Amino acid sequence: MPTDISTSSPSEPVPFIDLVAQYQTIRDEVKEAVDQVFETQSFVLGEQVEQLEAEIAEYCDARHAIGCASGTDALILSLLGLGIGPGDEVITSPFTFFATAGAIHRIGARPKFVDIDPVTYNLDPQQVEDAIDDNTKAIMPVHIFGQCAEMEPLWRISASKNIPIIEDACQAIGAEYRGRRAGVLGRVGCFSFFPTKNLGGAGDGGIITTDDPELAARLKRLRVHGDVGGYNHVEVGFNSRLDALQAAVLRVKLRHLEDWSEGRRQNARRYGELIRSLNILSSVEVPVTAADHRHVFNQYTLRIRGGMRDAVMEHMRANGAGCAVYYPIPLHMQQCFDYLGYQPADFPESNRAAQEVLSLPIFSELTDEQLSRVANVLAEAVSEATTLQFPTENEQQRRAA
Numbered sequence: 534m535p536t537d538i539s540t541s542s543p544s545e546p547v548p549f550i551d552l553v554a555q556y557q558t559i560r561d562e563v564k565e566a567v568d569q570v571f572e573t574q575s576f577v578l579g580e581q582v583e584q585l586e587a588e589i590a591e592y593c594d595a596r597h598a599i600g601c602a603s604g605t606d607a608l609i610l611s612l613l614g615l616g617i618g619p620g621d622e623v624i625t626s627p628f629t630f631f632a633t634a635g636a637i638h639r640i641g642a643r644p645k646f647v648d649i650d651p652v653t654y655n656l657d658p659q660q661v662e663d664a665i666d667d668n669t670k671a672i673m674p675v676h677i678f679g680q681c682a683e684m685e686p687l688w689r690i691s692a693s694k695n696i697p698i699i700e701d702a703c704q705a706i707g708a709e710y711r712g713r714r715a716g717v718l719g720r721v722g723c724f725s726f727f728p729t730k731n732l733g734g735a736g737d738g739g740i741i742t743t744d745d746p747e748l749a750a751r752l753k754r755l756r757v758h759g760d761v762g763g764y765n766h767v768e769v770g771f772n773s774r775l776d777a778l779q780a781a782v783l784r785v786k787l788r789h790l791e792d793w794s795e796g797r798r799q800n801a802r803r804y805g806e807l808i809r810s811l812n813i814l815s816s817v818e819v820p821v822t823a824a825d826h827r828h829v830f831n832q833y834t835l836r837i838r839g840g841m842r843d844a845v846m847e848h849m850r851a852n853g854a855g856c857a858v859y860y861p862i863p864l865h866m867q868q869c870f871d872y873l874g875y876q877p878a879d880f881p882e883s884n885r886a887a888q889e890v891l892s893l894p895i896f897s898e899l900t901d902e903q904l905s906r907v908a909n910v911l912a913e914a915v916s917e918a919t920t921l922q923f924p925t926e927n928e929q930q931r932r933a934a
Contacts, residue, residue, distance in 0.1 A: 547894055547903045549855030550729050554898040555793075559785055566781040573777075578757075581780040586740070588787055589724075592707075593716035595742035597749035600775030601756050604703040604725025607739035608636035610773060611699050611721040612671065614752045617642050621670040625701070626656050627864040627875075628883040629675040633701050634864045637673070644873065645669070646865050648880040652821050654678060654834070654890075657882075658686035665694055672698050676705035676715050678859070678892075679731065679797075679831035680822065684710050684718050691719075699723065703739075706732050707794045709827035716742035721752075726783055731797070731831055732790050738779040796897025797830040800904060804833060804893065807908035816841065816915045832859055833895035835911075841918035842889050848914035854907045855894050863887050 556563070570581060582600045590598040601607050617623065619641035625633055627646040634644040647660035656674045672691060674682035684698075691698050698719030702708070705715040706724050716722030726738035743749050754761050755770035805819050818836035822828040837845050842858075849856045863883040865875040877884065893907055 545906070546853030547855055547899075547907050549857050549892075549894050550896055551894075551898060552728060552733070555896065558898070559789060562785045562788075563782055566785050567778060570777050570781050576777050577774050579777050581777040581784065582775050585775075585780040585784050585787070588784060589740055590742060592787065592790075593714045593722065593742050595717050595722070596744045597742065597746065599741045599743075599749060599752045599756065600780065601739045601741065602773040602775060603737040604723060604727065604739040605632040605636055606756075606773040607703070607723035607725070607741045608632060608673075608699070608701060609639055610752050610755050611723055611741055612636060612640045612642065613755055613770075614748050615671060615697055615699070615720065617670045620668065622666070622668040623671045623673050623699075624656075624661055624664050624669060625673040626675050626677070626883070627866075627880050628654060628860060628886055629677060629701070629864065630703070630860065631864065631867070632703070633673065633675055634870065638870075642670070643668075644864070644870070646873075646875065646880060646883075648882045649886065650683070651882045651885070653680055653683070653823055654886055655680065655682035656687075658683055658690070661687065662690050665690070665696070669694070669696055672696055673701055674698065674719075675701040675703075676708055678820070678834050679705050679708055679829040680820075680826055681705060681708050681710040681715055681718065683823070697721075703727075704730065704831035705829060706730070707790060707827070707829045711825045717744065720745065721748065726779065731794060731829055732783065732786055734779045734786075735782045736776075736779060738775055738783065740775070793897040794829045797833075797895050798828065800895050800897065800899055801828070801830050801833050803901065803904050804895075804908060807905060808911070811908060811912040813912050813915045816919065817911070830895050832892040834859065834890050834892045836886075836889045837891050837915070838889065839919070840888075841915065842891055844918040845911070845914040846891055848917055849907075849910050852910045852913070854910035857892050858887075858890060859892055860890075861887055 586598040586600050621642040622645040623637045623642050624645045628649050637644045647664045648657055650657050654677050700719040700722040702715040702722045703725035708715040722742040724740045726734040756773040759766045759768040759770035761767050816838050
């Protein structure tokens with residue numbers, strides 16, 4: 534049996550995410566920023582959004598940032614801005630949030646899936662290269678869980694084939710690859726400000742980063758119905774403006790983002806220490822940070838081996854330790870993508886990940902007592918699931934009695 538190292542009360546549940554704890558640390562700053570917006574009565578785009586765009590561009594080391602209504606819209610706008618549409622294919626991952634492929638479908642293009650690396654859960658570059666054909670018009674790697682994809686081989690493919698890279702960095706603001714931030718690793722980078730993200734707003738919001746001034750100008754007009762000013766519409770865009778209230782809140786939070794990211798990284802290190810001390814590594818695989826990467830842990834995602842994931846999850850939730858599965862159904866198995874013609878077995882690593890992954894609480898406000906409690910409940914859950922799956926001789930006799 535694992536050694537109990539928890540010092541928290543068993544009656545105190547640990548939530549999977551606790552936005553209230555974060556808000557308590559910045560309440561006065563947020564209220565002041567929101568009040569300033571109400572004083573100006575400028576609620577859509579405007580100065581707050583322009584300042585946020587400049588600050589995000591600086592943070593990501595990009596020349597331009599364009600605010601929009603959501604991370605999904607950031608993906609859609611980027612695809613449209615690059616001229617991708619019906620008849621085109623975009624290579625991406627089947628192991629990601631639905632919006633990645635949904636955005637490709639929404640602009641009339643076809644998602645073309647390739648399998649993932651089993652260690653990082655990101656796109657396998659070799660399979661990307663093998664999948665390219667004359668219809669391939671973009672590569673959309675997903676920096677999943679807060680760790681950048683392996684970009685150098687993708688850069689070589691992009692340069693040799695003249696195919697742009699669109700970063701789905703919605704989970705990865707502040708992540709780095711060889712010292713360069715997510716958002717400047719492709720032609721465009723797409724970010725989400727959904728409240729539970731590392732940098733989350735008070736509702737939906739998104740932003741796009743790019744070093745291309747012409748593309749930035751096009752993205753800015755696409756988000757306002759293709760208007761270049763004076764009700765002069767040079768193309769058909771749509772309404773995807775970022776609210777000033779969201780920008781004001783995000784500007785406050787951006788000042789704290791590095792501290793929060795470091796808190797997540799420290800929590801990840803602590804989980805690793807705890808899990809190793811509990812002697813459950815035969816059943817649990819902890820996340821790996823690849824060399825030359827900065828992982829910002831939007832999620833802290835384990836693998837639970839031996840077909841025990843669901844039993845472990847059930848035990849943890851029943852015993853007050855928050856956890857969640859990202860993602861239980863790969864996109865190639867979603868009913869709405871049946872028309873793509875993929876078979877369930879086409880992407881075995883994505884399938885295996887969907888059956889084994891389990892994410893633990895990782896928000897920066899977690900206490901050491903909470904981390905210890907989660908680790909202990911995890912160990913208890915693994916022990917119980919192992920006993921159920923492989924009962925000891927005494928347990929077999931007890932059941933038979």
